[in-house]
Amino acid sequence: MTEKVLMKGNEAFAEAAMRGGCRFYFGYPITPQSEIPEYMSRELPKRGGCFVQAESELGAINMTYGAGAAGGCVFISSSSPGIALMQEGLSFMASAEVPAVILNVSRCGPGIGGIQPGQADYFQATRGGGNGDYHIPVFAPYNMQEAVNLIYEAPSLAYKWRTPVIILADGMMGQMMEPVALPPEKPALEAKDIASQADWAITGYDDRGGPQNRRVVKSLRLQPEALEEHVEHLFARYAKAAPEFTRYEAIGLEDAEIVFVAYGTIARLTLEVMDMLAEQGIKAGLIRPISLWPFPEEAFDKIGPATKVVISAELSKGQLLDDVKRAVCGRFPVELIYRTGGIIPTSLEVTEKAKAILEGLQ
């Protein structure tokens, strides 16, 4: 195994993206992820890559769209309100099938909100904040190693499936330090190889034998039938890609009285809650979605007959809950434990609330 290093989350994320082959970063400073553009501005040029401090997140996402359309391997990052500004570009990229990896080191909203960690961007990420019929795969790691592994893998998934990929982390993960094993450096795609490797990339048609092979990257389709056909095409590809993107961890579902559903930072805390409940003789299980879209509905089929309640534990006001209810589909009662405003509940608080829910059912 690779030797572990102790790194700040944001720097580990940036390092993982570069090791995964990303060579272009376009960003705008925003707390709590500003260490990423700082790190990229230092490290990317050393690897022959390119860093641009954009005029805004709108500028950044459109540079990403341009670089991705040109076949470049792009990784960008921002935080909640910055990601909100990027939605226009994400909708364009989803339609034009331009790959890139977008990291949201989220804070809490609405509006400018606060800078403490939150998960209230769940709808923004999974429902798409941009216009139109599209989806973007979303991964939500719960610790540093998982985040590093997912960011490292994401560029190749984005390239393979010609889609933006969102990584949803939070301010706590960005700011904390934890030992991680960094994966080995993947070879980066060089400009001269783009034309032969990226079959959508605009590079000038001389690279492809002449004007008969001219390429256009676009989302405009004024003919309703053509647009409908394109939407169907996008969704057929989502269906084909789903097995590769759908990921989750299921713990102790067979005989659990309480099944928690939680992702990211709160999932981590839920592990402690499960221990605390076990000490009091209550068996709790966990479904931890690693992909938020596609949502791992199949995990819910593994919930055993002993389960009395499924609890969505989240740092948002019942956003994950929507998908949990859909996946449970009436088979079990579904309840919510949450905090907002950037407050992370204590494990004791979650334990007490879960116990109260359980007692309320009896």
Next chain:
Amino acid sequence: MKPVFTYTNGMLPVSTHYCPGCTHGIAHRLIMEVLEENGKLGQAIGVAPIGCSVMAHQYMNVDMCEAAHGRAPAVATGIRRVHPDKVVFTYQGDGDLASIGMSEIIAAAARGERFSTFFINNGIYGMTGGQLAPTTLIGQRATTAVEGRTKAQFGMPIKMCELLAQLECAVYVERVALNSPANIRKAKKAVQRAFAVQEQGLGFSFVEFLSTCPTNWGMTPSDALKWVDEKMIPYYPLGCLRDPEKEASK
């Protein structure tokens, strides 16, 4: 027999959707002609805007990318960073560039991005049906200013060339007009200079074309051409504001 006029290979052999008398076709052709003459069609990447020229990629015979409204300079920045050796340009109208995309164009020019921007200024929103543009002249009528633009209500029209020329890294800035054969010949020279400056890696290059919109101006094409002379040029004077060659000889 020697042909006196032919298609340029830079334009696809299709008819455009532009209205009769619109000068978009001339601007398209000039840019493509210069690329063809430079032998660069196959190494060119263009960025099309939102607006009347949203379908420029159906006419310009080069690799193209379509940008969201106003974002072409950001998209071109991304393309340029991936392909430092190609010819990159944006083609944008006045609503796209001087209103919704003001931040992107200023930032790209300030960074001295090595691409060329061709700016079509016809003083009106064409595609959406004749609304007031940031470049609509005082007194000019628009569907959102039916009595004509007033300074009190809308402020003064924006002079993009003058604005951008103040930026150190916007090294080539020229305003031309497409309303007469003589002006069109000058416009072609400006396009040539813009691409030359780009290829020399000197910085950002910008050409503003004073253009016509007979449909939304409510004029015949020939009246529209005259209107450019009588109304537009006095407010938007033609000429070169920045050129590294001239600045070097100073």
Next chain:
Amino acid sequence: MIQKLFFAGSGGQGVILMGQMIAYASMYENKEVTFLPSYGPEMRGGTANCTVVVSDKPVSCPLVYEADVVVAMNLPSMTRFESLVKPGGMLFYNSSLIPQKPTRTDIQTIPVPANDIAMEMGNSRAANMVMLGAVAHGSGVAGDEALDKILAKVFSGKKAALLDLNRKAFHAYSAQ
């Protein structure tokens, strides 16, 4: 075995570095560890604090609501975070800057005159290393061998000249 530590002080007292060094040392000892700094909108001054969790199992929660060890480098930090120590836990406080005694009686309180000791050695900025030594030796969270490696790493390059002083500072409290 899991140990939760909380370090607090004002910006510039080297509180974050103390936490990071414990985290690095624990990693060298092949333990699981998380380090979480507080972050706020201010760039200078204000309070600085951080949380370190050291465990032989993967750390489930990097946040601390009840700490085994609280380190207070100034009075406001002690006032605010004394309650964080769990019953039977340890409170190390910088008695050079904190004139009063802690109020809790159900915990072990350890006064460390960190600034005074550092000053005697000729550099009051080494106060955090005096405290680090006291905490490491008192709580047993990380061993001398690992911490010495980290010291050498932190005080290398441009800071190499400071290594000896800080090494001495690290052992100063226990040597008393």
